[in-house]
Amino acid sequence: MIGTRDALGLKTKIVGVVAEAASAYLQSFAADRGVVATNSALTCADGMAVPDPTALEVIRKGAERIVQVSDEIAKAIEFRNYIGIIETRRRIWLN
Numbered sequence: 001m002i003g004t005r006d007a008l009g010l011k012t013k014i015v016g017v018v019a020e021a022a023s024a025y026l027q028s029f030a031a032d033r034g035v036v037a038t039n040s041a042l043t044c045a046d047g048m049a050v051p052d053p054t055a056l057e058v059i060r061k062g063a064e065r066i067v068q069v070s071d072e073i074a075k076a077i078e079f080r081n082y083i084g085i086i087e088t089r090r091r092i093w094l095n
Contacts, residue, residue, distance in 0.1 A: 002014055002063065014062060015063065016063045017069055017077060019069065019073075020071060024051050028051045029056070029066045035056060
């Protein structure tokens with residue numbers, strides 16, 4: 001999202017989301033230094049558990065902030081994104 005926004009020259013504010021049971025990205029973003037380790041990352045939401053240093057740097061440079069949500073909300077966000085991908089592919093296949 002950040003790369004696309006920047007490539008299009010937009011000024012859209014991007015807000016990151018982490019699950020409450022996996023707050024390493026939030027803590028790392030707030031610390032403004034390397035990856036901050038947490039004692040646990042118990043979440044069913046893929047991609048939210050362990051920060052990747054390269055991704056974290058992109059997020060630091062391009063995200064407005066990061067918010068923490070319940071694991072249920074995090075799963076719902078991922079499900080909505082998944083449905084959006086399927087819908088986009090369906091539209092491409094039908095055209």
